[in-house]
Amino acid sequence: MPVIRLRRILGPLGLLVALAATSVPSPVLSPVHSVVLAIGAPAVAESATTRAVAPGSDHVTVAHGTHRWRTVERLVPVRTGTRGEVRIALDTTLYVPGNASRRTPQPAILMTHGFGLTKDSAEVVSTARFLAAHGYVVLTYTSSGFGDSGGCVTLQSTDYDAKSARQLIDKLLEPRADVLHDARGVVVGTIGGSYGGGGQLPLAAQDRRVRTSVVGRTWNDLRYSLDPNNRVVPGDRTGLQHGRNLQGVFKREWTSLFYALGNTQPAMDGGSCPETKVATGDPVEIAGAGGCPGYYLPLCRTYTTLTGTGDADAASRRLIARASAATYLSDVDVPVLLVQGQSDTLFNLNDATATFLELRRRDVPVAMIWNSGGHGGYVSKPGECEAYDGVLRSVREMDRCYLSLRSLRWLDHWLRGTPGGRGPAFSYYRDWVRYAGSGPADEQYGVARSVQSxxxxxxxxxxxxxxxxxxxxxxxxxxxxxxxxxxxxxxxxxxxxxxxxxxxxxxxxxxxxxxxxxxxxxxxxxxxxxxxxxxxxxxxxxxxxxxxxxxxxxxxxxxxxxxxxxxxxxxxxxxxxxxxxxxxxxxxxxxxxxxxxxxxxxxxxxxxxxxxxxxxxxxxxxxxxxxxxxxxxxxxxxxx
Structure with missing residues (x-):
């Protein structure tokens, strides 16, 4: 069985057991750019039905994604690192719908994946096909350190991943006449969950071409997510300014799983971290590559310090802050839709709420959805279709689900000017309300003006x-x-x-x-x-x-x-x-x-x-x- 399947079936811990008996060759970056054409099958048209919804719920209507698309795959060279000293190539797929042309340019969407996955994972493919069927040009890519992309895992750091994402926009979207442009450049929205959500707001803070973000099941402050402290420091206006606590309680199990999975990427043909370290010529990184094969050494040192002492030093806090949306929220002024799972013990609802309240305080358009699922094996309920639960879904399925429809409405509103797509400011899944049995599970979602009442x-x-x-x-x-x-x-x-x-x-x-x-x-x-x-x-x-x-x-x-x-x-x-x-x-x-x-x-x-x-x-x-x-x-x- 291929290792990639083991990863999806067994998860990080089972994968480590499987790897003990598996010999995998080191990754080799091909310099050849490949172009692959594919035709997306149109969704079967359905008439929207009038459904009874519970009082106080958010009603959404069935959509009809009918555009065909083709895909173009390419390895794209980028320069990243704190000084631009790291040269790698990122594996990309561009989904081009049939309605996109020089005469009718369409907005673009940028998306990457969850930790340990690639651009070919179910969450990315399902979402990209769905958005392409609704007429968006969608650029997906495998993040640094994973799959066929080069480099090391850098936790969506602004010094690495955000720089790479900006260059992908420069090279693959900006030159295209079939992608919508205005005075600020190409018109781009972003979407993604978990690891694929963590880099969106730092990117939006630095690249004015990003016009809106749909951020799923991810962190506000990675320091809180991995080393949480729920103590409210005096002076904290929301009770959720987690960075005010210098020390937390190290989340040992979750963090250890991700640390191990990141360091096993080279053994699974993921990324090219050891080779990248050699290419940069840093003698310290080269010397430590054997004990830290998937990350750069400062991240491994952070993990070792927390595991050994339970305390984070100042250098570790600064490093993790560079990979945290909270660090850059003061510069985010684009509309943001936050989607977070109620059963998530990795990135809990407090993460999304902290982002929601800070953006709302600054009068940035923002909405938040608390859905049923979350990390750790919680598949979304019927009628929800949370993209990040590992299930490969068709366009037709996603055309009838609450979460995919809310995301589409949001993107249409802010990228196309379609009215009515903002939805309620706050909506939340109610497991005590019965699902009607077909179509969007909107009757199960209550609404409120804010999370605090x-x-x-x-x-x-x-x-x-x-x-x-x-x-x-x-x-x-x-x-x-x-x-x-x-x-x-x-x-x-x-x-x-x-x-x-x-x-x-x-x-x-x-x-x-x-x-x-x-x-x-x-x-x-x-x-x-x-x-x-x-x-x-x-x-x-x-x-x-x-x-x-x-x-x-x-x-x-x-x-x-x-x-x-x-x-x-x-x-x-x-x-x-x-x-x-x-x-x-x-x-x-x-x-x-x-x-x-x-x-x-x-x-x-x-x-x-x-x-x-x-x-x-x-x-x-x-x-x-x-x-x-x-x-x-x-x-x-x-x-x-």
Whole structure:
């Protein structure tokens, strides 16, 4: 079986096992540019049907992508690196629809792929065909360090990947008479998810030819995504300015998977990192290539430092900031559609919300969709068609799905001037609403003006040793104590990162989260008398302290507790918190991971504070943690 198939079926960890018994030759860059013609089959025309939609939902109509297209493949030389010292070639495919001509030029779309994939992956091919069928010229490419493209993996760094993307626009789109131009140059939109989403906003901040971006399941600040800290630093106006925290809680499982997958690319004929290092002539890179074959050395050093100490040094923070949208948002002024998965433990809803709120604060046109899926084996639900779940879909299928249609409407609005494509500012998937069974799942999406709605939120007060009391009830002063074990083990279990989703590993999907006795405190509300739709980002204010004089580390979680007593961790989400030793003793404000969830009548909400989690780098020194309850210790559940 080809290695590329192993990657798609087994995921990063299974791939490493497969590679142990696989010998793969080193990649060779062909200097020959190939041209391949292909004809896209037109979608079968259907008449739009009038469908009953739930109140407050976002109704979208079925589309009809009928344009044929041809494809042109080419290896394109680019110069990248901090000084332009890296010379590589990128593997590209250009989709040219039949309606694009010198007389009728069409807008262009630029797209790359998720981590470990290529331009030929399902997510890219499905999206490119769909957009070409709707008349867009689509340029897809394999990012540096993967597939038939040269170079090393650089995490969508502005110093590398953004430079490469700009040169692809220069060389493949700018000269074409069949691509729409104006006074600013070629008219380009961008789309992509995960790794393919991470570079879009840094590119838009630097290239005025980019007019709009559709950004899927990706990061706001990579420092937060890989080394998260959900503590709200004083002065943070949104509670989501994650870069204000110097240290976080290293997301060990997820990061280790990506680190391993990136370093195995050369063994899978992916990229040309070792050869590129030799070509640049950097003796340090050449000497370290054996232990860091897929990345440049500073990234490997960052990983080694975090793995060994749990702390990020200043050089690592600066390096990762160069690959973070948050660093460049002040220069982004193009309309942005954000699409983020509710079950995503790699890039959670807080990532997208941080971007949404900052752009909205600056009056940049922005909208956000919280869909059902996410990284780790969560395939989108029927009628959604999230492009990044690994499923190859036809144009006809995507013409009838909510997420693909919302993206198309957005692009049409901002690139073609088609009215009505902005949609609601905020929409979110409601798993408690039944899908009609055909067409877009729009009835399952609720809408709101913004993700924050304080008037609909409920603030509970921590009471006694284990209760949450509702507004208007008198809390009891008290405390709850739990311990952090020496070495941070044994640890609570919430998921096996990348392998707990039902499409990734059905057996692991059935393994429930579990807490370690003595290592957590739990506070539970009274039963809800009527349904409570919690949509947004929960928050807490805790009077919490520890005894060992070091940084205080804990994980905050929200559970749904059924009348039977069975407790379910909502989307397996956790919010790591790290309080600097100098700030311990002061009230701690924090944001939990966002979600959209209905608490049914008779169900209760439970706030759990745990000292450990198997996914993360836990505090290694034994500790005793105390939470004081009563007035001043609160938990806020957002509502719509």
């Amino acid at each position: 304080a008037r609909r939120s409920t603030t509970f007060t921590l009471s006694g040793s284990n209760r949450l009391v509702a507004p208007g009830r008198t809390p009891t002063a008290g405390s709850a104590t739990f311990v952090n074990p020496e070495g941070g083990q044994p640890a609570a279990y919430t998921e096996t990162s990348n392998f707990t989703g039902p499409a990734s590993s059905p057996s692991l999907a059935d393994v429930p989260p579990r807490e370690v006795p003595g290592q957590f405190a739990a506070f539970t509300s009274a039963p809800f008398a009527r349904p409570f739709d919690a949509v947004g980002i929960p928050s807490a204010r805790l009077r919490i302290s520890n005894t060992n004089g070091q940084d205080l580390v804990f994980f905050a979680k929200a559970y749904d507790v059924a009348p039977s007593g069975a407790a379910r961790l909502i989307h397996r989400l956790i919010a790591p918190v790290r309080v600097p030793a100098g700030a311990v003793g002061e009230p701690v404000r924090l944001r939990l991971a966002g979600f959209a969830h209905r608490f049914r009548p008779g169900h209760r909400v439970r706030l759990v504070l745990s000292s450990t989690d198997q996914t993360s780098y836990n505090a290694t020194t034994a500790d005793v943690i105390e939470v004081r309850t009563g007035r001043g210790s609160t938990f806020t559940l957002p509502g719509v």
